Amino acid sequence: MAKHFGGAVALHGIDLTIEQGEVHCLVGENGAGKSTLGKVIAGVHRPDAGQLILRGEPVDFRSPRASIAAGIAFIAQELAIVPDRSVIENVFLGQAGRALDLVPRRRLRAKYDALAAKAGFDVDPAAPAGSLRLADQQKVEILRSLARDADLIIMDEPTASLAGSDADQLLRIIDDLRSEGRTVVFVTHFLADALAVADRITVLKDGRLVRSSPADGETADGLVESMLGRSLGSMFPDRLDSPPVTADPALEVTGLSRDGEFHDVDLKVRRGEVVGIAGLVGAGRTELVETLVGLRRPRAGNVTVAGHSGPFRSPRHAQQAGLVMVPESRKDHGLVLGRTVRENVTLPHLASVSRLSFVSKARQTDVLGELLPQVGLDPARIDSLVGELSGGNQQKVMFARWLLERPTALIADEPTRGVDVGARAGLYELLRSVADEGAGVLIVSSDNEELVGLADRVLVMRTGRVVGELVGDEIDEDHLLQLMFAEEAREESA
Ligand SMILES: Nc1ncnc2c1ncn2[C@@H]1O[C@H](COP(=O)(O)OP(=O)(O)OP(=O)(O)O)[C@@H](O)[C@H]1O
Ligand SMILES: [Mg+2]
Known part of the structure; x- marks a missing residue:
C-alpha cells in the first residue's frame, strides 16, 4: 500500500x-x-x-x-x-x-x-x-x-x-x-x-x-x-530538590467560584515551580483553568498574575498579563487548518502588542527555527499547512504558539495526549525549562504517571473543590488515587 x-x-x-x-x-x-x-x-x-x-x-x-x-x-x-x-x-x-x-x-x-x-x-x-x-x-x-x-x-x-x-x-x-x-x-x-x-x-x-x-x-x-530508531533515556527531567517557598508567585488564585462547576478554589504557583492538578473527568479542572484565562467568567474570587489583577475578561487580556494556556484539545481550539505552521504560531501574537509583529519574515524564521525543534517539530515544516500535519504534530504547533513569547505563567491542559513518546519526553523537558527560566507552570493531567514524574506539587480536585495537596516525595500514584476517589462520606464528616 x-x-x-x-x-x-x-x-x-x-x-x-x-x-x-x-x-x-x-x-x-x-x-x-x-x-x-x-x-x-x-x-x-x-x-x-x-x-x-x-x-x-x-x-x-x-x-x-x-x-x-x-x-x-x-x-x-x-x-x-x-x-x-x-x-x-x-x-x-x-x-x-x-x-x-x-x-x-x-x-x-x-x-x-x-x-x-x-x-x-x-x-x-x-x-x-x-x-x-x-x-x-x-x-x-x-x-x-x-x-x-x-x-x-x-x-x-x-x-x-x-x-x-x-x-x-x-x-x-x-x-x-x-x-x-x-x-x-x-x-x-x-x-x-x-x-x-x-x-x-x-x-x-x-x-x-x-x-x-x-x-x-x-x-x-x-x-x-x-x-x-533510538532508545529513550529517562522520560522525565529531574524535579526541584525542594519547593521554592520564597519565590514570588507567578499565578495566585483566591476564593474562585463558578456555580455548578467549582467552589472556593485557592491556589498559588510560584516562579520556578511545576504544579499539577489531578482529578477525575468531571472534577472541574478544565472549567477552572478555562476560567483562569478568561474563557469563562467566575462568580466570585480573584486571579493575579505577577502583579496584574484579573479575573481576565478574555484570553487576550490574560495573555497581556503574561498568562497563557495550551488547551485540552487540538481538535476544537484555535488552529487554523488552512494556514501554515508559521502563521498559526505567530497568529495570536500579531494581534497583541508584540515584538514579533514588527520583525521580518527572516527573523521569524530564525525564532521559529529554534522553537520548533524544542517542541519536537521539524523546522522544515514551517511553511506546511497545519491541516496537512499528523494529529500529534498539530498538538505541538499549539505548544509552540504559547511558548513563543515566554509567559509568566503557563497552563497546559492534558499537554501530551496524542504525542508520541519521544516528543513527550521533549515536551516535559521544555515545560521544566520554562519553569527554570522563572515562569510558573500549571498542568492539568489525567495521566497520573505524568504528574508523578513531572510535578513539584500536585493539587487534587474532586467535585469542584481542591481536596488535597501532595508535595515532592509524597507524590505517588497511590496517594493520588486515594485523594481522587476518597468517599463523599468522609468529606461530609470532615
Ligand atoms: N491530508 C494531508 N495532506 C498532506 N499531507 C498529509 C495529509 N495527511 C497526512 N499527511 C502527511 O502524511 C504523513 C503521515 O501522517 P499520518 O497522519 O498518517 O501520521 P500518524 O502516524 O497518524 O501521526 P500521529 O501520531 O501524529 O497521529 C505526515 O507526514 C503528514 O504530514
Ligand atoms: Mg494519526
Missing part, C-alpha cells in the same frame, strides 16, 4: 496482514503514517498503489460509504460528530440511511440503551452532541462504531481524550469485540495499552513497516526503540 500527499510520502509500499478476530495495534512516531493507513482501509483515502484484500477478495473502496458497506467502521483521530444533533442521532447517523426518520423513536431509544449499557457508557441521548465534554464526544464516536455492527473496527487514538476509568472501559470493549470474533485495529501512543490488549503489534516509522509481530514478544522499551 503506497500513498503520497503532494511531495510528501506518507506510506512507502507497506505489506501487512491483519488476521480475522485479532486485536492489531499500530504504533509509531507522530507522522509515521498510522492514520493514513487507517484511512486507506476505511476508504477515506485512495492509495496510489497497492491492493486491499478483504476476506480473500480484492476490494477498491471509492468512498467511506463503500467501506462501511463492507463491514468496516472507522473512528477517526479527529472527532466527527454533528454538534447540533442529539447524541442518539449522532450514534445512528448514516446508519439506516435516510430511513432513520422512519424508525420509531422508542425502538431507537431501546437500541441506544442496549448499546450504551453494553459499552458501559452513560451519556445523555437527548443532549446536543456539541454540548458534551470532549471525553463524552469520544464515547459517542465509539458508540457509533459499535452501532454499525462492523466486522472490522479501526480506532485511531480513541483513548487520547479519555481519562483513567473510561480508557480502561474502552480496553474492555476491545476485548469484548475480540471475543465476538470481530477484528480491531487500534492506533495508540499508550504503549502499555497496546501491550495489554494486542495480539499483534505493528511498528511504523517514516511511512515504512519496521516489524509486525506477536505482542507476547514485545516490550515497551523495544517498541520505543523501533519507533524512534
Whole structure:
C-alpha cells in the first residue's frame, strides 16, 4: 500500500496482514503514517498503489460509504460528530440511511440503551452532541462504531481524550469485540495499552513497516526503540530538590467560584515551580483553568498574575498579563487548518502588542527555527499547512504558539495526549525549562504517571473543590488515587 500527499510520502509500499478476530495495534512516531493507513482501509483515502484484500477478495473502496458497506467502521483521530444533533442521532447517523426518520423513536431509544449499557457508557441521548465534554464526544464516536455492527473496527487514538476509568472501559470493549470474533485495529501512543490488549503489534516509522509481530514478544522499551530508531533515556527531567517557598508567585488564585462547576478554589504557583492538578473527568479542572484565562467568567474570587489583577475578561487580556494556556484539545481550539505552521504560531501574537509583529519574515524564521525543534517539530515544516500535519504534530504547533513569547505563567491542559513518546519526553523537558527560566507552570493531567514524574506539587480536585495537596516525595500514584476517589462520606464528616 503506497500513498503520497503532494511531495510528501506518507506510506512507502507497506505489506501487512491483519488476521480475522485479532486485536492489531499500530504504533509509531507522530507522522509515521498510522492514520493514513487507517484511512486507506476505511476508504477515506485512495492509495496510489497497492491492493486491499478483504476476506480473500480484492476490494477498491471509492468512498467511506463503500467501506462501511463492507463491514468496516472507522473512528477517526479527529472527532466527527454533528454538534447540533442529539447524541442518539449522532450514534445512528448514516446508519439506516435516510430511513432513520422512519424508525420509531422508542425502538431507537431501546437500541441506544442496549448499546450504551453494553459499552458501559452513560451519556445523555437527548443532549446536543456539541454540548458534551470532549471525553463524552469520544464515547459517542465509539458508540457509533459499535452501532454499525462492523466486522472490522479501526480506532485511531480513541483513548487520547479519555481519562483513567473510561480508557480502561474502552480496553474492555476491545476485548469484548475480540471475543465476538470481530477484528480491531487500534492506533495508540499508550504503549502499555497496546501491550495489554494486542495480539499483534505493528511498528511504523517514516511511512515504512519496521516489524509486525506477536505482542507476547514485545516490550515497551523495544517498541520505543523501533519507533524512534533510538532508545529513550529517562522520560522525565529531574524535579526541584525542594519547593521554592520564597519565590514570588507567578499565578495566585483566591476564593474562585463558578456555580455548578467549582467552589472556593485557592491556589498559588510560584516562579520556578511545576504544579499539577489531578482529578477525575468531571472534577472541574478544565472549567477552572478555562476560567483562569478568561474563557469563562467566575462568580466570585480573584486571579493575579505577577502583579496584574484579573479575573481576565478574555484570553487576550490574560495573555497581556503574561498568562497563557495550551488547551485540552487540538481538535476544537484555535488552529487554523488552512494556514501554515508559521502563521498559526505567530497568529495570536500579531494581534497583541508584540515584538514579533514588527520583525521580518527572516527573523521569524530564525525564532521559529529554534522553537520548533524544542517542541519536537521539524523546522522544515514551517511553511506546511497545519491541516496537512499528523494529529500529534498539530498538538505541538499549539505548544509552540504559547511558548513563543515566554509567559509568566503557563497552563497546559492534558499537554501530551496524542504525542508520541519521544516528543513527550521533549515536551516535559521544555515545560521544566520554562519553569527554570522563572515562569510558573500549571498542568492539568489525567495521566497520573505524568504528574508523578513531572510535578513539584500536585493539587487534587474532586467535585469542584481542591481536596488535597501532595508535595515532592509524597507524590505517588497511590496517594493520588486515594485523594481522587476518597468517599463523599468522609468529606461530609470532615
Ligand atoms: N491530508 C494531508 N495532506 C498532506 N499531507 C498529509 C495529509 N495527511 C497526512 N499527511 C502527511 O502524511 C504523513 C503521515 O501522517 P499520518 O497522519 O498518517 O501520521 P500518524 O502516524 O497518524 O501521526 P500521529 O501520531 O501524529 O497521529 C505526515 O507526514 C503528514 O504530514
Ligand atoms: Mg494519526
